[in-house]
Amino acid sequence: MSVIALPREAPAARTTPRWLVLLARRRTTLVGATLMVAVVAIGLGAPLFAGSPTHMDVAARLTPPNRAHWFGTDDVGRDVFSRVIHGARLSVLVGAAVVVFSFVVGVLSGLFAGHYPRLDNPIMRVMDGLMAFPAIVLAIALMASLGPSVVNVIIAIGVVYSPRVARVVRGSVLVIRETAYVEAGRALGASDLTLMGRHILPNCLSPVIVQGSFVFAAAVLTEAALSFLGVGVPPYVPSWGNTLSEGRLYIQQAPWLVLYPGAAIMLTIFALNLFGDGLRDLLDPKIRGLQTERQRAT
Amino acid sequence: MKTYVVRRLLALIPVALVVATVAFVLIHLAPGDPASVIAGPYASAEDVQRLQHQLGLDQPLWIQLARWYGRLLRGDVGDSIFLRKPVLDAIADRVEPTLLLTVFATVVAVLIGVPAGIVSAHRHNTAADQTVMVLALVGISVPNFLLGLLLILFFSVQLGWFPVAGYSPLEYGWAKTLRSLVLPAFALGVVQSGLIARITRSAMLDVLREQFILAGRAKGLGEPALVYKHALKNAMIPTITIIGISFAILIGGAIVVETVFNIPGLGRLIISAVLRRDYPVIQGVVLCIAGVYMLINLAVDLSYPLFDPRVRYQ
Numbered sequence: 001m002s003v004i005a006l007p008r009e010a011p012a013a014r015t016t017p018r019w020l021v022l023l024a025r026r027r028t029t030l031v032g033a034t035l036m037v038a039v040v041a042i043g044l045g046a047p048l049f050a051g052s053p054t055h056m057d058v059a060a061r062l063t064p065p066n067r068a069h070w071f072g073t074d075d076v077g078r079d080v081f082s083r084v085i086h087g088a089r090l091s092v093l094v095g096a097a098v099v100v101f102s103f104v105v106g107v108l109s110g111l112f113a114g115h116y117p118r119l120d121n122p123i124m125r126v127m128d129g130l131m132a133f134p135a136i137v138l139a140i141a142l143m144a145s146l147g148p149s150v151v152n153v154i155i156a157i158g159v160v161y162s163p164r165v166a167r168v169v170r171g172s173v174l175v176i177r178e179t180a181y182v183e184a185g186r187a188l189g190a191s192d193l194t195l196m197g198r199h200i201l202p203n204c205l206s207p208v209i210v211q212g213s214f215v216f217a218a219a220v221l222t223e224a225a226l227s228f229l230g231v232g233v234p235p236y237v238p239s240w241g242n243t244l245s246e247g248r249l250y251i252q253q254a255p256w257l258v259l260y261p262g263a264a265i266m267l268t269i270f271a272l273n274l275f276g277d278g279l280r281d282l283l284d285p286k287i288r289g290l291q292t293e294r295q296r297a298t
Numbered sequence: 299m300k301t302y303v304v305r306r307l308l309a310l311i312p313v314a315l316v317v318a319t320v321a322f323v324l325i326h327l328a329p330g331d332p333a334s335v336i337a338g339p340y341a342s343a344e345d346v347q348r349l350q351h352q353l354g355l356d357q358p359l360w361i362q363l364a365r366w367y368g369r370l371l372r373g374d375v376g377d378s379i380f381l382r383k384p385v386l387d388a389i390a391d392r393v394e395p396t397l398l399l400t401v402f403a404t405v406v407a408v409l410i411g412v413p414a415g416i417v418s419a420h421r422h423n424t425a426a427d428q429t430v431m432v433l434a435l436v437g438i439s440v441p442n443f444l445l446g447l448l449l450i451l452f453f454s455v456q457l458g459w460f461p462v463a464g465y466s467p468l469e470y471g472w473a474k475t476l477r478s479l480v481l482p483a484f485a486l487g488v489v490q491s492g493l494i495a496r497i498t499r500s501a502m503l504d505v506l507r508e509q510f511i512l513a514g515r516a517k518g519l520g521e522p523a524l525v526y527k528h529a530l531k532n533a534m535i536p537t538i539t540i541i542g543i544s545f546a547i548l549i550g551g552a553i554v555v556e557t558v559f560n561i562p563g564l565g566r567l568i569i570s571a572v573l574r575r576d577y578p579v580i581q582g583v584v585l586c587i588a589g590v591y592m593l594i595n596l597a598v599d600l601s602y603p604l605f606d607p608r609v610r611y612q
Binding site: 125126128129130132133134135136137138140141142143144145146147217221224225228229230231244247248251252255258259262265266269270273274277 | 312313314315316317319320321324325327328329435436438439440441443444447448450451455462546547549550551553554557558568569571572573575577580581583584587588591592
């Protein structure tokens, strides 16, 4: 009996993974990642950085930014700095929860739709139907039924963005399903679940991960819009959208009520977009190929 | 072409069915039953029961759903609980500002986004290109309602050039209407132009690499003719697609921005309906917007042969 000698596993030569090195090489992506980490850290450690966002100091209402209140105070004397910092916490929470929600729903339905031709039509028609609404309109309508609360905001935005994830996953599954290694797996008698979970899913994850940073950005934006419109999280919750919506009424006397939470939203979305663009160039080989082609062409 | 149009129209049916079902589900998702919501907090138990029977809410769910489809086919979305008039009338009263704002904003977005994308592609990897792309990314990152507030702060509060808020209906003259829509249209359009610029740029980059551009340059064609006549024509399809999608996205954006500028359009209608739990109005507005959204997407698809004769549908 002959034994085939398998090469021994190569020792880990590099300490930093290759994708991290590639990611760090692009300055804009690094800036985006740094800002993003900062927002998440500020959000998670909000109580460490700022006092209570609900404490009212009525005597000091609508005071401009000063040493005690860096970002000024609002119409009932709450500290805007503290509301912005705690707003980051809510945005990070909503963003992360929506990503998890839409990934679970989107990946599962995309995987099943792509893998089982019989399920493809029913699942994707439902997704098409959900995507026939402008995102914000569907979110408003769902909030009308669910009622204002943080959990409901997450559910509503999650429902809005799941079909977008599902579509991306299905597209990749349709391609990967036809590859030789999946066929080989099937020939070896692998079950559908093994095929989907161990062979197909890991290979269609990169576009999904890229999608993740955009879904995160969209969720932060949609939450702010819903709260701004008065149909998002309840008014007492410190949220950038809520603060903006209250500040709108005092825009002439107290522009800081709009400027600081506004800057926070912009910076967060900008960071996520920068990071997402970098991630896409890195992870999506198709687009990366196109780009190198483009560089060669010019 | 004809069969393609018919096929596309038929493909809309399942999507429309899902849309109608979502609108139906909305009222049943709500906590408490719809009849007690409609009757209000002070209604007696008998009143609620009578209303339940009247609305057919005591029937099995699938019968209610079938009736809902039937009513929609007849174009009946019901009456507003609060406004005491048919939902369609309420929508008709409010559609003018939203429609004008969306069109105006799309024009702004296209006028900024398409030239920016072209310049960026033509001067690929130069300072001009990088500036446009950074600006486009900033544009994508600013929520439209925030830009609206900033525009009010600068142009209305500081400079006093435009009204702080409000809408002047067409019957008082289009010039006033236009003036009242300048800031909201820019708030929406500038944000959207970022996306249009990015797509136009990558479409143009693809075309500028083609052999026929090289051939044109070799035979001595001037750069303007090359870029605007030959390249742009071939980059039209992705650009038209994104313009169509932009119009559809801007309908949703208009709904948000209307609140910033106190414009009495569909956005104010649906938000006040949400706050009053006026479900028929919510359903009506949502269905109406989804319908327009689907038709725009269809129109975009069908318009491809107009811009590129090589596209043939069979």
